[in-house]
Amino acid sequence: MARFIFITGGVVSSLGKGLTSAALGALLQARGFSVRLRKLDPYLNVDPGTMSPFEHGEVFVTDDGAETDLDLGHYERFTGVAARATDSVSSGRIYSNVLEKERRGDYLGKTIQVIPHVTNEIKDFIRIGEDEVDFMLCEIGGTVGDIEALPFFEAIRQFSQEKPRGQCLFMHLTLIPYLAAAGELKTKPTQHSVKELRTIGIAPDVLVCRSEHPIPQKEREKIALFCNVRPDNVIPAYDLNSIYEAPLALHREGLDQAILDAFAISPAPKPDLTRWEDVAERIEHPEGEVKVAIVGKYTRLEDAYKSIKEALTHGGIANRVKVKVEWVDSELFESEDPAPHLEGFHAILVPGGFGERGTEGKIRAARYAREKKIPYLGICLGMQMAVIEAARNVAGIAAAGSEEFDHEAGRRRFEPVVYHLKEWVQGNRTVKRRADDDKGGTMRLGAYTAVLKEGSKVAEIYGATEIEERHRHRYEVDTKYRDQLEEKGLIFSGMSPDGRLPEIVEWQDHPWFIGVQFHPELKSKPFDPHPLFRDFIRAAIETSRLV
Ligand code: GLN
Numbered sequence: 001m002a003r004f005i006f007i008t009g010g011v012v013s014s015l016g017k018g019l020t021s022a023a024l025g026a027l028l029q030a031r032g033f034s035v036r037l038r039k040l041d042p043y044l045n046v047d048p049g050t051m052s053p054f055e056h057g058e059v060f061v062t063d064d065g066a067e068t069d070l071d072l073g074h075y076e077r078f079t080g081v082a083a084r085a086t087d088s089v090s091s092g093r094i095y096s097n098v099l100e101k102e103r104r105g106d107y108l109g110k111t112i113q114v115i116p117h118v119t120n121e122i123k124d125f126i127r128i129g130e131d132e133v134d135f136m137l138c139e140i141g142g143t144v145g146d147i148e149a150l151p152f153f154e155a156i157r158q159f160s161q162e163k164p165r166g167q168c169l170f171m172h173l174t175l176i177p178y179l180a181a182a183g184e185l186k187t188k189p190t191q192h193s194v195k196e197l198r199t200i201g202i203a204p205d206v207l208v209c210r211s212e213h214p215i216p217q218k219e220r221e222k223i224a225l226f227c228n229v230r231p232d233n234v235i236p237a238y239d240l241n242s243i244y245e246a247p248l249a250l251h252r253e254g255l256d257q258a259i260l261d262a263f264a265i266s267p268a269p270k271p272d273l274t275r276w277e278d279v280a281e282r283i284e285h286p287e288g289e290v291k292v293a294i295v296g297k298y299t300r301l302e303d304a305y306k307s308i309k310e311a312l313t314h315g316g317i318a319n320r321v322k323v324k325v326e327w328v329d330s331e332l333f334e335s336e337d338p339a340p341h342l343e344g345f346h347a348i349l350v351p352g353g354f355g356e357r358g359t360e361g362k363i364r365a366a367r368y369a370r371e372k373k374i375p376y377l378g379i380c381l382g383m384q385m386a387v388i389e390a391a392r393n394v395a396g397i398a399a400a401g402s403e404e405f406d407h408e409a410g411r412r413r414f415e416p417v418v419y420h421l422k423e424w425v426q427g428n429r430t431v432k433r434r435a436d437d438d439k440g441g442t443m444r445l446g447a448y449t450a451v452l453k454e455g456s457k458v459a460e461i462y463g464a465t466e467i468e469e470r471h472r473h474r475y476e477v478d479t480k481y482r483d484q485l486e487e488k489g490l491i492f493s494g495m496s497p498d499g500r501l502p503e504i505v506e507w508q509d510h511p512w513f514i515g516v517q518f519h520p521e522l523k524s525k526p527f528d529p530h531p532l533f534r535d536f537i538r539a540a541i542e543t544s545r546l547v
Contacts (some may be wrong), residue, residue, distance in 0.1 A: 002036075002136040003263055004126070004168040006156045008202070010144040010193025015210050018071030020173055020237060021139045022078035023246035027256035029079055030247070035133040037075035038087045039068070040122065041125035041141035042149040046092040050440045057303030061472045061522060062079065062087070065446025071139060073307050077525050078247070086128045091148060094121045114151050122155035123162075144172075144196045157201040163327045167264050172197060173237075176211040176219075185213055194227040205262045206233045208255065214238070219459040222440040233258045242283045242313075244526045246278045274408040277319060279526045286322040289392050290540040293328045293345040295365040296357035302327065305351050308379070311521035312349070314529035315537030323537060338364045347375040347512075347540035351383030352472070352519065363389045365428035375512035375539040379533050380473055383515030387477050387505060390490045391417045395481070404475045407435075421476040425498055433474075443474045448496065450503035450518070458514060461535045462473035467494075469503075469518035478515065512514030514537035 009017045018039070025035045031252045041048075048056045049067030050431070058496060060073040066085030076083050081345070098121050102112050110117075117280040126138055140156065142149040160168035190209060197204060207229055211213060215223075224231040229477055235255045240246060251273065260268040292312055302309060309325055316323035327339050330350075338361065342348060348369045350362050362382065366389040369376035378386040384402055391400035401414025422433045424444055447468050452459040459465050479502060482492050494504025495515070507513040514532065525531035 001113070002130045002133050004067065004159070004163065005135060005137045005171055005259065006140040006160070006168065006202075007137060007171045007173065008144055008153070008197065008204075009140075009142070009173045010196065011189045012529075013143050015173050015175055016237070016307050017139055017141075017173050018069075018074045019078075019243055019246055020208055020250070021071070022074040023250050024171075024255060024259065025075060025081075025135075025137055026078040026247045026276065027251055027271065027309040028135050028259070030201045030251075030273050030276070031260070031269045031411055032272075034132075035079055035135045035137060036081060036087065036129065037072075037079065037083075037124070037137045037139070037227070038132045039071045039075075039089075039139050039141060040125070040152050040326060041069055041088070041090040042146060042152060043090055043141075044092040044095070044148070045090060046096055046440060047088070047090060049443075053304030054301055057301065059472070060305040060307065061294075061445060061470045061519065063447040063468075063470060067441065067445065067472070069141070071141075072305065073310070073522065074243075077310060080525055080528065081451075081498075082247075086125070089125050091151070093285045094118060094125070094151075099101040118151045119155040119158055122152060123159050126155070126159060142304055144193055144200075150200070153197075153200050154182075160202075166264060169206065169259065170197075170202050170204045171206040171208060171259070171444060173208045173210065176209045176215060178211070178213045178222075185215060185219055187213065187219060187226065188197075190223055191226045198228075201449060204229060206235065206255070207259050208237050208250075210237050212218060212239055227519070230258075233262065242280070244276070244279045244283060244313075244317075245314045248280055249275060258464055275527045282320055283313075286316065286320055288321040288541065288544070289324055290321055290346040290544050291324045291344060292315070292347045292349060292537075292540060293326055293342055293365075294349050294351060295328045295330050295342075295362055296351050297330060297355075307521040307524070308349065308351050310526075311524035311530055311533045312537065314524045314526050315533035315535075317526055318529040319537045319541060321537065323540075329363075330358040330365060332361065333364055334358070334360040334520060338368050342368055344372075345374065345544060346375070347536060348387055349377045349536075350379070352380035352382065354381070356408050359385060359405065361391070367393055368511060373511055374532050375536060375543055376514070377512075377536045378512075378515035379519060379521065380507075380517060383505060383517050384475065384477060386415055386513070386515040387481075387485070387502075390485055390488065390505075390507075391481060394488045394490070395484050397466060397481070397484075402475055417478055417481055418475050419478050421474060421501070424501060426498070444471050444476075446470060448503075448518070450494040451497055452504070453491065453493040453495075456491060456495050456504075457503050457512075461531050463531070469516070471518045473517060477505070512536065512543070 058070045059352040068088035072083040220234045360387040391397040398418040399415040402418035403416040489508040
């Protein structure tokens, strides 16, 4: 039976709760325990799939096709445990389940209330798969005191009472601000935050205190005294050069030891941290640097491409170089030469995206990379843009475009080289979609197999001819144009097993130009960099040697 660690946050948002949870998961693994991490989000969207990246950052897609919170990406990158649909839930999903049951008559005429019906639904979610792992880490989104998070706090309080004593633990993340004028660290916000938690019946066992300055022992003791935790359980968390140093840093501060002590696990198994020591050593001692441009529309919010940024870092770790990522807004060169914006980069990445805005710039970036022989990685929309570029400028299909943009504009302007996918095979069933379907959860989502062409660049990079990658798209390159494009050198080197859906294209006479319909970034880890990112950075290093 799993032990449960509930992670909450206080004082301010963006303290790095997700990262801290992920790093704790990694530390427990290093001690030989199995873990699963979960996120419970208080917002009312059923899932983040329909939210703009400006609202919520990246949508992280699981193998089983759920559109989830980006924290699940951190969990996977730190633990290597593939997240599942049942690792992410929102108030919207919980209420929608409860209301569905109410309509079905499952509650047998009862009045439906937050307690117990909503809290029961939350507890049922937390329990899923509890027998499978040693530790279940559940992070509650938002900050203590948020009205919409109350049912979650109440549910975890109840849950801990229902379990045998010693099986649940509460870890609370807070901020210790530094007042420059007073020259002091301030513990009062933390005290208030813990007080708020205790008002709703939760007494934290461990406090993780974010701080930009060292927290002296005296202050730790004060926090412990006023917050009713043991002094050893006040764990400072300082800013780090790289997030991948977090497991080592938190271990040094005694986080995993405090957790094991709180669960009375004694003697505690010794940790094996070599994986993290190796990653940290590679990050701290790079042997060079490459500059990569991410050409997109959501450049104002780095979180929109979180996993891509991390996967590039992993590619750097694999090749022992620092990867300097710059965000280039494709709207700056919708109708002009992109060269002034793209010169000096050793590689260009065009990521996924939705809608027409900025796409002419992305098409120009693809052309620039093709003509200048700069390594290009096109992901999802980035692949579709590369195909449209090839169709227009190489295969002579002047009006080539995507049906997505025609749908958006409400009139036909393009020859649909990329069309709206309405039918595909998943396992042994056929999935069907209609133009007027709901937007939420109706894309081609999750893991699908692709078959790679023998002798192609991608088959060599993967060292395999069958791969499985995660998808999130509604549009698809039309095989109708395959012969025409292949004749010009754009090879369809990865296809769905039935041969109907292009999964990968690559330019034959180019050092490194690959477009993929899936999202390889979602499966990359610092200790196991994704082959495409590893090789993309290797190619960028070669380019950097030429200039
Ligand atoms: N908008 C494109 C589609 O739906 C690309 C999606 C993406 O990049 N994730 O196919």
